[in-house]
Amino acid sequence: MNKRALNTISTLDHVEASKGPIPCSNSVEPYLTDESSSFKGVAEKVFLPRCEAEVVQLMREMYSRGVEVTVSGSGTSLTGARVPFGGIVISMEQMTSTPMRPGFQALQFKDQRTNREYRVLTGVDQKGSFMIAPPGITLEIVEEVLKPMGLMYPPDPTEKTATMGGSVATNASGSRSFRYGPTRSWVRRLRVVLPFGEVLEVRRGEVKAVENRFIIETSSRGVIHVPLPTMQMPRVRKNSAGLFVEEGMDLIDLFIGSEGILGIFTEIEVSLTQSRETFQCLAFYPSRFQALAFVEKVMSLSRKPAGKPFMGDFTNPLSLEYYDGCSLKFLDWGGKSPIPIPGNAEAAVEFEQEVDEETLEVCMEKWDELLDEFHPIQTYVAFTEDEKRRLVEFRHSLPEAVNQYVRTRGVSKVATDVAVPEDETQRMIDFYEEVGRRAQTERVNRRLGLSPTHIMSMEDESLIFKDEKEAQGLKVASLYFGHIGDSHLHLNFLPESHGELEYMKNLALEVVKKGVELGGTVSAEHGVGKKFYLEDGTVKPLLELMYSKEVLLGMAKLKLAFDPKGVLNVGNMFPKEYLTEAANRL
């Protein structure tokens, strides 16, 4: 085989027929923002294609006219990634059924409320069970249809209304990524409509980069050379910031996490695994040092590459989550916790362990031993569905309480999504603590009208807080929680006013810079979308905190190979001007 044949793939000419006029949404408004509420876009029209052929038809037309297109899933992004700034929106919400084909089992579901039908196909081959899913199906419905089969799709982002398409485009992950890895680990095959309207089918393992490029043969545009930028990705377990690029990489990995800038997914094939019984545990500790020592011990027992299947180990959890003292105080103060929080708790660790009937007893003994070694104040163990539901509520109640807190004060949440290499977790936590103390001091001094560097005394406190509990709650200016097993903790600031908001945005920027300095990523799971930062009065894409502008121009050049007119998901990862600059260099 010659060298060129090694990395050449062809687009597909033939797609199923369109179903008539492509429907449009009555209202554009709901598509002009996302869950971050930080971006407000504009668009002329929102199309709701029902099948791949309609996506192809739309892209061919828009590309030929040079009209910008933004792809939308459920709009749960926190980065403005699905927010359009001109042109049209293609929303994938009606593409919820994979077309039937022989040799597969169809799993169907009809939502009685909306009358919408959902269908995935499942099969088994030498690599195990797999599912062929449409892009617009949500993760909660996937969970629903797979459950009776005893199967599950392991990536478990908290937001279950996200679509399969959106979660692949952002390489989403969740608490179980500690064991199962992010979405990337589970994607086997993708069908992608390229910006100029041809379909590419990419199967994992079939096309590898050779000499830092891919070669794609197309019907309408001849041979496309896709050059990979020269760059080093951060050495973290989870990363959703920027394109995935490494030597000898698989073509499918270029599309996963590409935030829709290279093409639109119309069919997604993923591996599945057997769902097993689990129990969950939440342990409260009197100090963060005890909690972190417990985490370190669990990590040392479960150090295995992400994405490996169940090994039958007794202390090999699916997830390992952490809550700092401020998170617990904040929940307790607001009366929002479905599980009572001990008054002297300064940290909590949550984990989920797979079990089966035979090993349950010995597994519980092992965990008891492990827990006892680090002396928790109290543990909450969940076996039944009801007990587990309370734990899920506990986990969700924190971000919800934070959102409500800032909403009622008319400000936005300031949050980070940084992950660092495992051996830098402690240093990152120390920095969160330091920044948290600064935010707290600033808050109290602001209230007292003192200088920002004033160190508060007991008398100062009694002047502004009515009672001890209120003092504890209101002093919480920031908190951090999340996926400690993946060295990925979300730091949230809780601004009370617009003045505090600006101050906290600067602190958050310091935190992201620190994460990068430690070899981490600016975004472990949300992606970067249209997020930016200000430096010396200049607006820069968030990704530029992690990579040089040259690398971003390299990504822009790569995008231009697929999208020479620059029409698809413009503004994600890097601004439009970078496309122009990269084009001028060609």
Ligand SMILES: Cc1cc2nc3c(=O)[nH]c(=O)nc-3n(C[C@H](O)[C@H](O)[C@H](O)COP(=O)(O)OP(=O)(O)OC[C@H]3O[C@@H](n4cnc5c(N)ncnc54)[C@H](O)[C@@H]3O)c2cc1C
């Ligand atoms: C409360 C809350 C909790 C969250 N928790 C998590 C979490 O635990 N883990 C996590 O990873 N994220 C989390 N998120 C972020 C968000 O849910 C994810 O980024 C999700 O994957 C986005 O999916 P979506 O369908 O809503 O996509 P959208 O928000 O609509 O779009 C996101 C991106 O995907 C692109 N896209 C959508 N569909 C396609 C397609 N078919 N082809 C190509 N590109 C496409 C869009 O253009 C956009 O760039 C959370 C969000 C919220 C609000």
